[in-house]
Amino acid sequence: MNILDKIIADKRKEVALRKQLIPVSQLEQSVLFDRKSPSLAQALRDSDTGIIAEHKRRSPSKQVINHNLNVQDVATGYESAGACGMSVLTDGKYFGGSLDDLLLARASSSFPLLRKEFMIDEYQILEAKAYGADVILLIAAVLSQSEIKSLSEFAKTQGMDVLLEVHNLEELQKSIMPSLDMLGVNNRNLKTFEVSLDISKTLSEEIPDEFVKVSESGISTIEAIKELRPFGYQGFLIGENFMKTDNPGRSAEAFIKELK
Numbered sequence: 139m140n141i142l143d144k145i146i147a148d149k150r151k152e153v154a155l156r157k158q159l160i161p162v163s164q165l166e167q168s169v170l171f172d173r174k175s176p177s178l179a180q181a182l183r184d185s186d187t188g189i190i191a192e193h194k195r196r197s198p199s200k201q202v203i204n205h206n207l208n209v210q211d212v213a214t215g216y217e218s219a220g221a222c223g224m225s226v227l228t229d230g231k232y233f234g235g236s237l238d239d240l241l242l243a244r245a246s247s248s249f250p251l252l253r254k255e256f257m258i259d260e261y262q263i264l265e266a267k268a269y270g271a272d273v274i275l276l277i278a279a280v281l282s283q284s285e286i287k288s289l290s291e292f293a294k295t296q297g298m299d300v301l302l303e304v305h306n307l308e309e310l311q312k313s314i315m316p317s318l319d320m321l322g323v324n325n326r327n328l329k330t331f332e333v334s335l336d337i338s339k340t341l342s343e344e345i346p347d348e349f350v351k352v353s354e355s356g357i358s359t360i361e362a363i364k365e366l367r368p369f370g371y372q373g374f375l376i377g378e379n380f381m382k383t384d385n386p387g388r389s390a391e392a393f394i395k396e397l398k
């Protein structure tokens with residue numbers, strides 16, 4: 139079993155239990171449920187920098203990134219740095235995150251928040267909303283075409299933006315559909331952890347113009363972004379490069395300033 143299969147097997151068990159613990163009717167009572175979600179896709183279109191900054195304590199590829207931070211400070215820092223939005227890892231076992239991280243980020247910011255999670259069930263979309271997210275991620279490597287369709291259409295009925303992530307042409311071709319807002323190319327292979335920006339470059343021409351193009355992972359320099367922009371990318375998802383520092387907000391601020 140590769141790591142991605144393991145993550146999904148664990149996630150199925152987790153979601154089954156969560157559904158029993160907190161029924162949908164209770165999620166819908168969240169005061170955050172009736173918020174109007176700001177659009178990340180629109181923020182990226184309107185931006186001249188396009189940074190989506192991530193909160194990630196650890197990952198299967200890097201055991202420890204940073205365990206000393208407070209997610210509220212990170213959210214405040216990213217927002218005042220001028221990031222278009224923030225991605226919050228909510229998976230506990232592999233990434234050290236939680237739904238509470240999302241809630242705490244929401245409590246101290248008002249920019250678009252992406253729930254970074256392995257989504258396999260509509261229930262998780264309602265959870266995302268109840269805990270303050272505006273955007274969901276769908277990963278083509280772990281979903282069928284019909285799952286992508288039903289989950290993305292459901293998210294749209296909830297007023298949320300959808301970022302669909304691919305890593306190769308086959309995943310991209312099965313995924314293109316009108317219920318997506320952004321297409322993300324993950325430069326990291328989630329099965330082998332190999333990173334190459336060339337993936338973003340080669341897949342870019344296959345992404346129709348109506349979607350906002352996002353390049354994800356392994357971005358640590360201004361040069362990388364300048365290299366990717368001519369391929370049509372308007373969004374850049376950056377985690378480790380900010381999170382490995384003592385003050386991710388300040389690191390993001392310096393990065394964004396230099397990019398302008």
Ligand SMILES: O=P(O)(O)OC[C@@H](O)[C@@H](O)c1c[nH]c2ccccc12
Pocket residue numbers: 192194254255277303324354355356357375376377378379
């Ligand atoms: O830390 P990086 O290399 O800047 O990467 C951020 C983000 O792209 C990465 O965390 C990510 C992209 N797709 C994912 C799917 C699940 C978990 C994590 C991810």
